[in-house]
Amino acid sequence: MTTPAAALPHEHIHRDDVGSRMGMWLFLFTELILFGGMFVAYAVYRFDHPAEFELGAKELDTLIGTINTMVLLTSSLTVAMSITAIQRGKKNVSLLLVGITILLALVFLVNKYFEWHHKFETGMYPQSPELLNKPPGEILYFGLYFVMTGLHALHVIIGAIVLAVMMVFIHRSSINKNSYVKLEAGALYWHLVDIIWIFLFPLFYLIH
Amino acid sequence: MTEHEHQHGNEVHVVSYGRYVLIWLGLMGLTAATVALAGIDLGRWIVITALTIASIKGLLVLNVFMHLKFEDRVFRIFAILAGVILLIFISLVFFDYAFH
Numbered sequence: 001m002t003t004p005a006a007a008l009p010h011e012h013i014h015r016d017d018v019g020s021r022m023g024m025w026l027f028l029f030t031e032l033i034l035f036g037g038m039f040v041a042y043a044v045y046r047f048d049h050p051a052e053f054e055l056g057a058k059e060l061d062t063l064i065g066t067i068n069t070m071v072l073l074t075s076s077l078t079v080a081m082s083i084t085a086i087q088r089g090k091k092n093v094s095l096l097l098v099g100i101t102i103l104l105a106l107v108f109l110v111n112k113y114f115e116w117h118h119k120f121e122t123g124m125y126p127q128s129p130e131l132l133n134k135p136p137g138e139i140l141y142f143g144l145y146f147v148m149t150g151l152h153a154l155h156v157i158i159g160a161i162v163l164a165v166m167m168v169f170i171h172r173s174s175i176n177k178n179s180y181v182k183l184e185a186g187a188l189y190w191h192l193v194d195i196i197w198i199f200l201f202p203l204f205y206l207i208h
Numbered sequence: 209m210t211e212h213e214h215q216h217g218n219e220v221h222v223v224s225y226g227r228y229v230l231i232w233l234g235l236m237g238l239t240a241a242t243v244a245l246a247g248i249d250l251g252r253w254i255v256i257t258a259l260t261i262a263s264i265k266g267l268l269v270l271n272v273f274m275h276l277k278f279e280d281r282v283f284r285i286f287a288i289l290a291g292v293i294l295l296i297f298i299s300l301v302f303f304d305y306a307f308h
Contacts, residue, residue, distance in 0.1 A: 018279075018280060021279070021283075022282075022283065022286075025283060025286060025287070026286075029286070029287075029290040032290055032294060033290075033293075033294065033297075036294045036297060036298070039298070040297065040298050040301050043298065043301075043302070044301065044302070044305055047302075047305070062243065062246070066239065066243050069239050070236060070239060073232060073235045073236060073239065074232065076232075076269060076273050077228055077229065077231075077232040077273075080223070080228050080272075080273045081225055081228050083223075084222055084223055084224065084225055084228070087220060087222045088222065184275075187273075187274075188274055191269055191270075191273050191274045194269060194273075195266045195269050195270070198262050198265045198266050198269070199259075199262050199266070201262075202242055202246075202258035202259065202261070202262050203258075205246075206242060206243065206246035206254075206258055207246070207254055207255055207258055208246070
């Protein structure tokens with residue numbers, strides 16, 4: 001198990017990449033609990049109002065949901081590949097792949113914008129008279145829908161910003177072939193955002 | 209000093225593009241499957257099938273995209289622990305709720 005760092009002449013830099021990644025994972029676990037709490041709320045209310053939740057799910061556009069799922073899965077692919085690229089010393093390929101990831105994040109957000117916009121236009125937004133006229137189960141469903149997809153979208157925005165910073169680092173070669181743990185951490189965050197969506201998608205769009 | 213070498217951290221594991229693309233194809237296929245299944249009336253099974261497919265997708269992302277498979281064993285233990293805690297959290301809420 002020789003390491004590239006050890007192969008260098010006596011350059012003594014204190015670095016602990018495994019520790020850095022572990023720190024990132026620990027942070028991701030707290031994110032899991034944050035969303036976990038909301039999934040519990042979803043489960044309990046769905047248990048209480050199964051019929052209304054099904055009605056609510058029918059009002060969402062499965063096509064947009066499916067497209068956005070594919071967009072996020074693809075963005076996870078490109079960010080994962082960007083690490084392989086930097087490991088192989090292909091700086092420009094890595095930059096391009098992270099760039100595509102950010103672009104896909106924007107596509108996701110634009111779709112989300114249209115989706116929410118359409119809901120707002122038809123009078124479906126939190127506390128709207130239209131929504132308050134509906135049975136309690138549907139009010140709960142749409143409340144959870146807006147909060148959970150909203151918090152997720154916030155994560156998409158943060159993730160895109162983080163990845164943009166990573167692009168600057170790659171450009172300046174502070175992320176390079178021998179030191180890329182920052183990019184790994186950014187990618188881990190991005191994958192978490194993807195995993196959350198993997199569960200949000202069926203729960204809100206498909207189960208009806 | 210092996211410990212020190214470990215500090216420098218890089219048991220580099222390079223995952224090929226091809227392997228990533230293969231996983232991605234699997235994820236896309238599972239997405240198509242779950243959408244197709246939603247069109248069929250599965251009754252009570254619909255939640256279970258949808259969550260099972262989502263879990264398989266999640267595991268693929270965790271293991272390959274997030275490199276959990278290639279990390280130190282302690283990463284997997286932590287990840288399983290986090291999952292178990294979430295499960296306890298969910299099941300206790302349900303117990304409490306059911307007997308209220």
